[in-house]
Amino acid sequence: MANNNNREPIIICRGVNKWFGNFHVLKDINLEVMPQEVVVIIGPSGSGKSTFIRCINRLEEHQEGQIIVDGIELSHDVRNIAAIRSEIGMVFQQFNLFPHLTVLQNITLAPRYVRRQPRRIADEVALQLLARVGIPEQARKYPAQLSGGQQQRVAIARALAMQPKIMLFDEPTSALDPEMIKEVLDVMKELAQSGMTMLVVTHEMGFAREVADRIVFFDEGRIVEMGPPEHFFNNPQHERTKLFLSQIL
Amino acid sequence: MSLPESERNVYVAPPEPPPSRRPPVTTVGVLGWMRHNLFSSWPNTLATLVTAAFLVWFVQAFVRWSVENAQWGVITNNLRLITSGLYPRAEIWRMEVTAALLVFLTGLGLGIWARVARSVFVIVLVVLGAIVFVPLIGARIPEPTIYVLIEPQRTPSSFVFLGYRGEELRVELDPLTDLEDVNTRQIGYVESQSRATWSTQARAAATGQLDLADHNLELSVRLLDRSGSPVAVRGAPVQARSTPDALGGSFTVELPRDGWYVLHVERNDEDRDNNTGYAWLRIDGVELFSSLEAAAIARQAEYGPPPDVERPLFAEDRAYRFEGTRTFGEFVSLQLAPFLSRIARESFIGAALFANGWVIGTLGKHEKRVRRAAILGWALAGPVILVILYGVQGSRTLPIVTTSAWGGLLLTILLTLVGITASFPLGVALALGRRSELPVIKWTCTLFIEVIRGVPLITILFMAKLIVPFFWSALSSLDLTVRMMIGLTLFSAAYLAENVRGGLQIVPHGQLEAARALGMNPFLTTSLIVLPQALRAVIPAIVGQFISLFKDTSLVAVVGLFELVGIVDTIVSGQPIYRPYQREAYIFIAIIYFVISYAMSDVSRRLETSGAGSVRG
Numbered sequence: 118m119a120n121n122n123n124r125e126p127i128i129i130c131r132g133v134n135k136w137f138g139n140f141h142v143l144k145d146i147n148l149e150v151m152p153q154e155v156v157v158i159i160g161p162s163g164s165g166k167s168t169f170i171r172c173i174n175r176l177e178e179h180q181e182g183q184i185i186v187d188g189i190e191l192s193h194d195v196r197n198i199a200a201i202r203s204e205i206g207m208v209f210q211q212f213n214l215f216p217h218l219t220v221l222q223n224i225t226l227a228p229r230y231v232r233r234q235p236r237r238i239a240d241e242v243a244l245q246l247l248a249r250v251g252i253p254e255q256a257r258k259y260p261a262q263l264s265g266g267q268q269q270r271v272a273i274a275r276a277l278a279m280q281p282k283i284m285l286f287d288e289p290t291s292a293l294d295p296e297m298i299k300e301v302l303d304v305m306k307e308l309a310q311s312g313m314t315m316l317v318v319t320h321e322m323g324f325a326r327e328v329a330d331r332i333v334f335f336d337e338g339r340i341v342e343m344g345p346p347e348h349f350f351n352n353p354q355h356e357r358t359k360l361f362l363s364q365i366l
Numbered sequence: 367m368s369l370p371e372s373e374r375n376v377y378v379a380p381p382e383p384p385p386s387r388r389p390p391v392t393t394v395g396v397l398g399w400m401r402h403n404l405f406s407s408w409p410n411t412l413a414t415l416v417t418a419a420f421l422v423w424f425v426q427a428f429v430r431w432s433v434e435n436a437q438w439g440v441i442t443n444n445l446r447l448i449t450s451g452l453y454p455r456a457e458i459w460r461m462e463v464t465a466a467l468l469v470f471l472t473g474l475g476l477g478i479w480a481r482v483a484r485s486v487f488v489i490v491l492v493v494l495g496a497i498v499f500v501p502l503i504g505a506r507i508p509e510p511t512i513y514v515l516i517e518p519q520r521t522p523s524s525f526v527f528l529g530y531r532g533e534e535l536r537v538e539l540d541p542l543t544d545l546e547d548v549n550t551r552q553i554g555y556v557e558s559q560s561r562a563t564w565s566t567q568a569r570a571a572a573t574g575q576l577d578l579a580d581h582n583l584e585l586s587v588r589l590l591d592r593s594g595s596p597v598a599v600r601g602a603p604v605q606a607r608s609t610p611d612a613l614g615g616s617f618t619v620e621l622p623r624d625g626w627y628v629l630h631v632e633r634n635d636e637d638r639d640n641n642t643g644y645a646w647l648r649i650d651g652v653e654l655f656s657s658l659e660a661a662a663i664a665r666q667a668e669y670g671p672p673p674d675v676e677r678p679l680f681a682e683d684r685a686y687r688f689e690g691t692r693t694f695g696e697f698v699s700l701q702l703a704p705f706l707s708r709i710a711r712e713s714f715i716g717a718a719l720f721a722n723g724w725v726i727g728t729l730g731k732h733e734k735r736v737r738r739a740a741i742l743g744w745a746l747a748g749p750v751i752l753v754i755l756y757g758v759q760g761s762r763t764l765p766i767v768t769t770s771a772w773g774g775l776l777l778t779i780l781l782t783l784v785g786i787t788a789s790f791p792l793g794v795a796l797a798l799g800r801r802s803e804l805p806v807i808k809w810t811c812t813l814f815i816e817v818i819r820g821v822p823l824i825t826i827l828f829m830a831k832l833i834v835p836f837f838w839s840a841l842s843s844l845d846l847t848v849r850m851m852i853g854l855t856l857f858s859a860a861y862l863a864e865n866v867r868g869g870l871q872i873v874p875h876g877q878l879e880a881a882r883a884l885g886m887n888p889f890l891t892t893s894l895i896v897l898p899q900a901l902r903a904v905i906p907a908i909v910g911q912f913i914s915l916f917k918d919t920s921l922v923a924v925v926g927l928f929e930l931v932g933i934v935d936t937i938v939s940g941q942p943i944y945r946p947y948q949r950e951a952y953i954f955i956a957i958i959y960f961v962i963s964y965a966m967s968d969v970s971r972r973l974e975t976s977g978a979g980s981v982r983g
């Protein structure tokens with residue numbers, strides 16, 4: 118929220134281009150994200166939003182341009198990728214919890230095996246995180262025994278357990294029943310208030326208006342318009358943005 | 367009814383929901399199930415009836431044969447060969463230790479990781495009960511009649527038996543004077559030699575080459591004691607006589623004491639030329655000895671050595687063959703009881719060990735120490751068992767027993783266990799290799815899998831036996847058994863790899879992404895996220911493959927190892943006396959194969975359904 122202008126951006130994208138085969142999916146993306154900033158990405162389906170944020174933790178590879186996360190440039194170097202991934206947490210639309218592990222094991226798995234934390238400490242942290250996302254009592258259950266909203270909150274706790282500097286959200290509420298959306302958004306709001314750097318792809322305009330420092334509008338693989346929520350919702354400039362907003366609002 | 371238009375579209379339910387009712391009777395329970403599944407339509411009803419009729423016919427025919435005609439003695443008398451092959455007698459304890467270890471660990475493992483169905487305990491209790499009570503019941507069922515043919519070439523002869531004080535012995539001489547006598551069927555034990563001679567003579571009699579009426583029959587049958595002196599009751603010797611004037615004769619006697627007796631048959635030789643008739647000697651109230659060596663030793667210890675007589679007709683179960691149909695009682699006393707007595711000790715020890723393991727496993731399920739001990743136990747079991755069975759060079763307690771002496775059920779189980787433990791990791795590795803991004807690894811694995819899957823197992827076993835050592839001389843010094851283990855392992859691994867690949871395919875891509883996003887490297891992702899899910903999803907297929915492997919071990923009989931099938935083959939072809947009983951022997955091992963296979967698939971079903979983690983999220 119607080120925008121520290123004197124600090125370096127934590128994510129820098131310069132001229133990022135990506136193709137799927139011949140299909141040009143990301144076109145000259147330039148974006149800088151400051152620490153503690155909350156950036157909400159909106160745009161029509163298929164416009165490349167997911168592809169873009171997946172490039173940031175290298176789940177997808179870009180072919181041209183530079184992506185620099187916390188001073189480390191994404192390259193083919195395996196060590197770089199590992200270093201960057203451990204700085205970035207990601208929350209998926211489909212939760213992607215590990216169904217064969219309990220909630221507690223889901224959360225502690227990466228800290229224990231990647232960070233080599235002792236089990237006792239990992240468990241402790243996990244229980245604190247579960248309390249933070251509001252489901253302290255579900256630790257011993259399996260994902261399939263939880264509701265969608267609870268699963269997504271576990272997924273957030275799982276990402277947070279690696280103590281990331283940046284959190285990526287790819288439509289975290291799109292797979293949820295309406296009555297569960299709020300509980301997930303509340304957790305995200307709390308996270309934003311605590312100062313986490315967040316990149317959020319979402320269709321929840323209320324959330325965007327309330328929480329975002331900046332809104333980025335994607336269309337056909339490029340950034341069409343970008344600005345603070347007041348500008349974006351009250352005074353959009355680009356025709357494409359206006360059309361999109363008229364369709365969803 | 368005319369409601370105002372505005373109210374017709376409005377409905378409000380009463381405040382309380384109606385109580386839940388039970389469904390109609392004909393749709394639930396056994397009747398409902400039968401109606402729904404067996405007699406739902408006419409073709410279905412017809413199919414049900416035809417199938418049921420066939421089943422009833424088949425089961426009835428089989429049970430009748432097993433009870434009335436089959437000779438299960440071939441199993442009882444060869445149980446050691448069937449279980450352990452040619453493993454040296456003096457070293458059999460090593461086999462027993464191995465079996466005990468496996469049984470205990472199985473109990474422990476099942477207690478910890480699987481639910482054991484209550485029916486298993488019921489079955490075990492029933493079997494143990496039968497082992498105790500059936501021999502008791504069997505002992506009270508009268509022995510069937512024993513028939514010995516008295517013929518010119520074999521008199522005098524002596525029938526040696528063990529008698530017990532107070533038991534009634536009845537002996538009858540039944541002369542054969544015309545064709546009718548020849549064709550009468552005996553029901554009971556017929557001495558094998560008698561049957562062989564008589565079938566030749568009967569043919570001669572039927573074609574008129576032998577005139578039975580032409581022969582005289584002057585015979586006496588006397589009861590002697592162990593020292594050869596006649597047994598007398600109230601001063602008169604016990605005997606039956608047949609003379610040309612009064613053909614046939616009999617006596618009934620209550621035996622005066624326990625011990626050896628001899629029925630001595632002698633021909634009165636005064637009129638040698640004509641005294642060449644035939645007669646059946648019928649003996650009632652005598653038990654055939656068991657031909658088992660252990661039983662012979664026990665008999666000798668209790669009653670001393672059997673009397674030494676000229677031309678003895680030992681009352682041994684090997685030399686007599688049951689003819690005609692048995693009653694169920696006779697089946698119990700003659701077939702079931704000896705078998706159950708034979709396995710009694712082992713069964714009780716086994717059940718006790720299993721129960722011990724199971725109780726420890728069940729109670730300690732949640733204790734890390736117990737689980738660790740069980741895993742360690744299973745992990746060490748392999749090498750420990752191999753050392754126990756194979757032995758240690760130069761050791762006196764564990765002298766080397768070469769694998770060529772391993773056989774029977776022992777070898778079958780060993781081949782299976784080695785196959786499973788070796789082919790599982792290999793199969794998983796091949797499956798992962800086939801999905802590798804490195805083309806060379808991918809092609810190599812694919813080629814291996816496809817070649818092995820494209821060749822019959824028997825060919826692979828022959829290759830392992832003959833061809834591979836020919837090209838690669840280092841292998842020719844390798845034991846045949848070990849080469850077969852390798853062949854089976856490679857074969858099983860190729861199939862497992864395909865099963866595991868199926869499992870890998872169903873793990874959603876999102877799982878990989880989530881793991882990668884958490885910073886997990888490919889090794890951690892595969893071992894902690896992908897494999898646990900993939901393997902669990904294909905447990906049935908994997909266990910199916912293990913069951914196939916278990917059954918496929920029978921093929922090593924063809925290349926000359928004596929596992930279950932091989933050893934039974936040797937028994938029925940190598941011991942002429944058992945040749946007529948191939949069917950019984952093969953049915954018995956079929957039952958062994960079935961019981962073990964079924965247990966394996968049952969355990970897999972229980973593994974699969976246990977643990978909430980198997981539910982996909």
Ligand SMILES: Nc1ncnc2c1ncn2[C@@H]1O[C@H](COP(=O)(O)OP(=O)(O)O)[C@@H](O)[C@H]1O
Pocket residue numbers: 137140142160161162163164165166167168169
């Ligand atoms: N792995 C892929 N291979 C080929 N095309 C893809 C792949 N992933 C996404 N696309 C295509 O790229 C475009 C952008 O996808 P995506 O980033 O998922 O859009 P959004 O998240 O904005 O809906 C879509 O047209 C989609 O079909």
Ligand SMILES: [Mg+2]
Pocket residue numbers: 166167168287288
């Ligand atoms: Mg998307």
